[in-house]
Amino acid sequence: MENGAAKPVIVAIDGPSGTGKSSTSKAVAAQLGLSYLDTGAQYRAITWWMVSNGIDIEDPTAIAAVAAKPEIISGTDPANPTISVDGTDVAGPIRTQEVTSKVSAVSAVPEVRARITELQRTLATSAEYGIVVEGRDIGTTVLPDADLKIFLTASAEARAARRSGELKGADVNATREALIKRDAADSSRKTSPLAKADDAVEVDTTALTLPQVIECVVTLVEEKRAAK
Numbered sequence: 001m002e003n004g005a006a007k008p009v010i011v012a013i014d015g016p017s018g019t020g021k022s023s024t025s026k027a028v029a030a031q032l033g034l035s036y037l038d039t040g041a042q043y044r045a046i047t048w049w050m051v052s053n054g055i056d057i058e059d060p061t062a063i064a065a066v067a068a069k070p071e072i073i074s075g076t077d078p079a080n081p082t083i084s085v086d087g088t089d090v091a092g093p094i095r096t097q098e099v100t101s102k103v104s105a106v107s108a109v110p111e112v113r114a115r116i117t118e119l120q121r122t123l124a125t126s127a128e129y130g131i132v133v134e135g136r137d138i139g140t141t142v143l144p145d146a147d148l149k150i151f152l153t154a155s156a157e158a159r160a161a162r163r164s165g166e167l168k169g170a171d172v173n174a175t176r177e178a179l180i181k182r183d184a185a186d187s188s189r190k191t192s193p194l195a196k197a198d199d200a201v202e203v204d205t206t207a208l209t210l211p212q213v214i215e216c217v218v219t220l221v222e223e224k225r226a227a228k
């Protein structure tokens with residue numbers, strides 16, 4: 001950990017599924033003494049609540065009507081990121097296949113995005129030493145004035161291989177199709193789609209190891225900090 005007397009720095013890391021956003025962001029934040037926010041976990045948490053409360057995921061009006069109800073709390077320590085809904089730890093349940101398959105429909109609802117975006121901005125502005133925020137629309141919508149914006153990419157094949165390794169032998173082709181489907185839904189929604197900000201630095205991670213990506217991002221953050 002290192003934070004010294006440096007001014008707070010806000011880093012936005014966006015990109016499609018499986019490009020390494022969470023692994024990279026957590027490691028960079030830990031190495032530089034910054035907070036860390038996984039915004040996908042927040043969208044998964046509200047999706048988990050909708051499913052648990054019998055809300056019809058195919059009905060955006062029904063989702064919008066209850067979007068303000070669940071209390072979602074994110075812990076931003078990169079060594080122990082937490083996520084709870086109405087006081088219940090949902091770190092495990094939000095990673096189920098059911099939530100993964102439904103999250104894009106819930107996250108496309110404008111009232112859900114407005115609610116979650118507000119939470120994200122509050123956390124980002126209150127981080128004492130700065131924060132690494134990872135998601136799909138951080139550089140474009142949530143924190144358009146971030147000090148540094150990174151857009152991670154990787155081939156669908158590399159991302160599927162990474163994910164199926166993580167899911168202990170899941171079928172690579174099925175995993176690849178599921179990733180592509182979720183990216184298409186996230187990129188084509190009307191409100192705040194997955195997109196690279198014009199001023200983001202694009203890092204193609206296909207041929208890079210995770211430590212190489214982390215080193216690349218740490219260097220970019222240090223350069224920004226030095227220039228502040």
Ligand SMILES: Nc1ncnc2c1ncn2[C@@H]1O[C@H](COP(=O)(O)OP(=O)(O)OP(=O)(O)O)[C@@H](O)[C@H]1O
Pocket residue numbers: 015016017018019020021022023024040162163166205208209210211213
């Ligand atoms: N450069 C890399 N080389 C090899 N494996 C990697 C690399 N980056 C990440 N991984 C692995 O790929 C998997 C997905 O990474 P991670 O969860 O960080 O991606 P993500 O972009 O946050 O995905 P999602 O948006 O779906 O949550 C993890 O098992 C991680 O360890």
Ligand SMILES: Nc1ccn([C@@H]2O[C@H](COP(=O)(O)O)[C@@H](O)[C@H]2O)c(=O)n1
Pocket residue numbers: 017039040041043044103104105107108134135136137138182186
């Ligand atoms: N800024 C964001 C972050 C995430 N989403 C939605 O959440 C889903 C899950 O994200 P993971 O990173 O945990 O895989 C993602 O597919 C998006 O639907 C978002 O909309 N905006």
